[in-house]
Amino acid sequence: MPAVTETLETVQSVTESGYKWGFETDIEMEFAPKGLNEEIVRFISAKKNEPEWLLEWRLRAFTAWKSMEEPRWAAVKYPPIDYQESYYYAAPKQKVAPKSLDEVDPELLKTYAKLGIPLREQEILAGVEGAGSAPADGRMPVAVDAVFDSVSVATTFKDRLEKEGIIFCSISEAVQNHPDLVRKYLGTVVPQGDNFFAALNSAVFTDGSFVYIPKGVRCPMELSTYFRINAKSTGQFERTLIIADEGAYVSYLEGCTAPMRDENQLHAAVVELVALDDATIKYSTVQNWYPGDAEGRGGIYNFVTKRGACRGARSKISWTQVETGSAITWKYPSCILQGADSVGEFYSVAITNNYQQADTGTKMFHIGPRTKSTIVSKGISAGHGQNTYRGLVRIGAKASGARNFTQCDSLLIGDLCGAHTVPYIENRCVTAKVEHEATTSRIAEDQLFYCRQRGLTEEEAVGLIVNGFCREVLKELPMEFAVEAQKLLQISLEGSVG
């Protein structure tokens, strides 16, 4: 049928124009010399005016990294990465550090405005307009930390949050202003030598966000960090650390985009979450790095280590991720359920179109008694995309009465893509209960025809069906972002039907 040719054409036109975030900002940058060695690690640390302990911490990580090998167990294929061909530090040139938003380079403000991320406090995230019938004054403001290549360029609503005792700033700033907190928690959830990419990140991380919510405080607004890779041949290595003290609550969201380029760029982040007694952290990700073109040229290599520790009793960590971008995604946001009755959740939508590859999932470590975890994973493969769910549920001997429920659903569009499910279950406790459900399905021709007969275009039909498939996960996103995520799903799959 001509539908196949038509699809190819649409896919091409989409990849040429569909990625709306692929522009480049022309701004004067400062780089560290290309490549990676001890001097670079020292350069970054000095650039950030770091205390001696942190430099030593980085150097230990670098030593560990040199003796490690890149993991090869994931179901992703890519040519060897030359770690000496990348820049590890790239920052917009600024004469003095901006004290307020008014001093931030207008080029940068423009960049974020173009991305729909206003860095003005009276504004809310774009793309939310028309989200529903909520009155304008009823909308919650969102505090934003904007990370541009290697540095944080602005953080909004800092003062207002400070009044509640909440710390929301770049991690570089936290190292200067709250060194005790950083030192107490940094690397305690993801140790420096945890894995190859975490070790690399620990050695060369340049910026990221830091959040501390004090005892009993419910963070009054969504916190978010927006990551932007802009410079050529540059890797982004950000580090995020979120601590929710006893009884605290925070909902945090990260978004990310990058220019369209033929080269592959490396993004290796580490995120650590710590929840103490009765604390809740809700961490949402809308990952939209440049995915590469229709032939699989370019795109971001996204190798990320995310882990949360439910240290306190009745604490809860909930991960929600919508992964639409990147040439390769390698990430397993996990929960260490130490506290009695603590709860871990993982809700994921991962889309691979064209030549994208995703190997993603979660690890739930049940250590404390009556710990509970829920995993809902929705993988969508289109084009030549490969999508793997890889998960581990480990229940320790002391986790009496622990429970896990896992649901993995895969949706295939076309016949050149692949979906794989690799669930591991290790149970050392007789009173624990573990459930696993998995399905694989296709978008049926009759579903598409039904929608089109009602007036929907093929793209709209696919978007609607995919959004229905992902509904259980999308409803976990903060309302402000759910609409955006739905649109993104549709854009990611445009022209993928044949």
Add this chain to the structure above:
Amino acid sequence: MLRIEGLTAEVEGKEILKGIDLEVPKGEVHAIMGPNGSGKSTLSYVLAGREGYDVTGGSATFNGVDILAMEPEERAASGLFLAFQYPVELPGVGNATFLRTALNALRRAKGEGELDAMQFLKVARERMRALSMPEDMLKRGVNVGFSGGEKKRNEILQMALLQPSLAILDETDSGLDIDALKIVADGVNAMRGPDFSALVITHYQRLLDYIVPDRVHVLINGRIVKSGGPDLAKELEAQGYGAIQAAA
């Protein structure tokens, strides 16, 4: 007006429609009756543009426009609606979302403004009351877990919302009890008017007691072999298709 001339079509290389000639003037309701395998559903799919139903000759125009050259969604935008014999399930897609997306797609095509959620609900509730449908049908997934009767009523609700100028009802009466049948018939009759035409495809005369057609056509083996007034349906009921088949 719908005008079909010499229409031939095949499915998987097998010729099913062998030269259909049919005219449904504006404002009229025509019935197509015929035994299993005569090509009734094929005709409805060909007119709606389903993939795999390949036109090999002839023409079909609606208000003078060649509909066979259009994409399915363009045919929908031009006013064609197909009530499916087997309505399709869309898991996770709310019925309200689906109906609103469809309605707005058609409004967009006509250059009309889109309805927001509140405006849509108001219109949808009105139509549902008129069809005695419970409101919770809007909240459920499209056709998911619907009984056979509910699925058919959902088709009629969609028709009532989308306000087509040409509706093709493909055996909408099959599997319906008498109460559901009346609701379906009421839905169609409420649409009747100078700007609405319908092609009612059915096995049985029963539906035509409630939707009285202007003309009845008998489709056998890919051809229309006989046409007549509403009495033809009663004749068929009494004598069966065999007599006509023999005469043809």
